[in-house]
Amino acid sequence: MPVTQKQVEEPVGRRRILLWLSSVGLFGSAVLSAVSNLVFIKPRATYGQPTRFSIGKPDDFPSGTRISLDVKRVCVVRDGNKLAAISTTCTHLGCIVGISDTGFACPCHGSRYDQDGNVTGGPAPKPLPWYKVSLAPNGEVEVDKGIQVPPGTYLNV
């Protein structure tokens, strides 16, 4: 009995599909395990500092002072009864900027900022962000580093 073309090709086609399916399966599981490893090493919870914290009573910051809280990485500016918190993390490469006569200066790569955190020199690409400041019910000032506010936004105390 002559063998038809269809009978010859059918098992080859089946093998081909099986091969293709198992390749996709193997490759897919490799990608999946790579992705799950990445998901594993990216922490879901961090153990560092909270983004929202209290910095004390408004009276701790007399008018006209600029006090840098280095551990919290914010500079508290008090002008009359206006209060604001400016980040002291350099926008260039994350060093802590110091307070200088003209504003802020970074010791790492020489970025300079004015009193409001605008870049006046050096490689910094962005101005220093201002953070939301609010008065907690117990009368203490709270800074939220999770929320940025436009520069020049003060809290009246």
Add this chain to the structure above:
Amino acid sequence: MSTATKEPGVIRALRDLPSNLWSSIFRNPLPSNDLERSSTSFTNFFLHIHPVKVHKNTLRPIYTLGLGLISLFLFLILIVTGVLLMFYYVPSTTQAYDRMLDLRGTVAFGIFLRNMHRWSAHGMVAVVFLHLCRVFFTGAYKKPREFNWVIGVVLLLLTLFMSFTGYLLPWDQLAFWAITVGTSIAAYAPLIGKEIQFVLLGDATVGQEALLRFYVLHVAVLPSLLVLMIAIHFWRIRKDGGLSRPERPAAEVVKVRVEAAATKRTFGLQGFVRGPFTKVGNVPDESVFSWPNLLLAELFVFVLTLSVILVLSLLFNAPLEEPVNVMHPPNPAKAPWYFLGLQEMVSYSAFWGGVGVPGIMVGLLILVPYLDRTAHGVGRWFARERLLANTIFLTMVVLNVIFIIIGTFFRGPNWDFVSPF
């Protein structure tokens, strides 16, 4: 035959024990002829990484300068001293610095081992880079060694990353700020920069999570990768035909008189091999036995490397600054010397200096053997045919060195320009 001289089996076994033991471990006696020399290299597990014979050019110190071997030996010293240091180190922000002081004060040979580890690490970065320069200036990356050059570039990057992750572990001021700056550079990478930084640090800022992560990378992940890559690198040397060497003079090229044979109606295979053109034996044998020539050369390089590291470790102590003070970066805050060129570039533009230019340079470095497809000038230093390629590469190297020198000596507080004189 005579039963009088026959000893009991056990006595004889005991008497022959040392020699039997020896010959069961080492299958060959010390070689005294060429056959034994080859089978010594061939049958010994530790020696069989060598070919039985190597080309004379491989052993010319002026050709290789032994730089690849020195890198390997420095890596071996780093593994041994590193594992020893692990016995006393704790990757914790509260303990790490104290452990450094313990190494200095109470641990026997602690400071000496730390010195060895530190100077070998600096040495390895320098020597791996010099090895890369040697391979370039001798044109050794050309076909069929293109892929081994790529593996080599990966090895350089792994070495730098090894050094960078090790830098944080003492948890002193130098470490903390160098890592703060270094990981912020990573954050400038397009699209996934912030993610990379966060995964590297395990937190928003450099802290306990970052220390633990860098520790695991430094003692487990990166060394494993490095060992794997080194193994491939060495295996490829053998498979790509040994170390590169000058092309043979044109006179020795074998020519086959095909046209003479083609005029005949029929001819056999022997028609091609008749005449003075037999392949076998018409080239001078310029190879020497690995045992003892190559072995002695390697031993010499090893002793030299180890002695230099030992002397350096006796004379100079590895730096340890004040413990981390997250509030006050040192002014100026400087990265390790091999990253100071990068830091200098970063002071002009964070993206271009830290990501753009280095990325392009590494990309070009990897592509070198695929861009330069000419086959000339292999196996000679600064071959005339390679003048253009060598000039471009040399310019890059000199520029890098200049940036490193500026970053190291000409930058003071607030990264202002200062004169060291």
